[in-house]
Amino acid sequence: MFTGIVEELGEIAAVEALPDAARFAIRGPAVAPGALHGESIAVNGVCLTVVEARGDVFTADVMKETLVRSSLGSLVPGDPVNLERAVRADQRLGGHIVQGHVDGTGVVLSREPAEHWEVVRVSLPAELDRYVVEKGSIAVDGISLTVTGVPPGEFAVSLIPTTLQLTTLGRKKPGDPVNLEVDVIAKYIEKLVAARGQGVAS
Known part of the structure; x- marks a missing residue:
């Protein structure tokens, strides 16, 4: 779950086409360091699962449905993206309840x-x-x-x-x-x- 309070303006570092999917490499010096495999990060409001993180870049796989139903499919390297890590239970809910499921x-x-x-x-x-x-x-x-x-x-x-x-x-x-x-x-x-x-x- 997220709150809609953007932590960082990141950047698309690379996009790799996969069968019915894509793998995004996203640069985010504030959110990538320490990110663990399986954690959730919202990218332009879409909840993505971290595959791996190295330095200030993390990667995430995006399935075809998400590419079609959101604006992620139009992103190219160099595009800025809003980044937010999942909220912790002890944090203030500064925005509102956001699931990261684009409607x-x-x-x-x-x-x-x-x-x-x-x-x-x-x-x-x-x-x-x-x-x-x-x-x-x-x-x-x-x-x-x-x-x-x-x-x-x-x-x-x-x-x-x-x-x-x-x-x-x-x-x-x-x-x-x-x-x-x-x-x-x-x-x-x-x-x-x-x-x-x-x-x-x-």
Whole structure:
């Protein structure tokens, strides 16, 4: 489990094509040293399992489904990526509960700079619309953000300078894809309410 608080802006060091998969080598001086085989690291919001770590680089295998359902399939060496290690039970939950299971992808629609923040609009797949509410939480490329508006077919977030400087969202341009993970609590509530409406005992 993650919190959506990015620890480091890493970089794709290499991508090796495998049958129905790919192996990513990712440079992250803060998260790679000491990473153990089998540990989880979120890369642009996608939970990946460490295969090995040497120095400031770790490798992870990504299966075809993940490459297709997320924006990882478009990454090439040199691309920046948001990195977050799995949260420990004794840590503060600074963002919100993020599983690293991408629900879909959106596209950056526009950026509107202001004096102290920047408003970014992102397209929202129709099947995810019901889970996104104003003032609710959403993970965009693994970053825990507060939704500031939900016009039809999209949502907006306001980014502070720290987020712009230390994450990939400071570099994304209109037309660029982003990974989206909606609040898992909303999905659980939906299922429970639907079951109760059908007369299923809880």
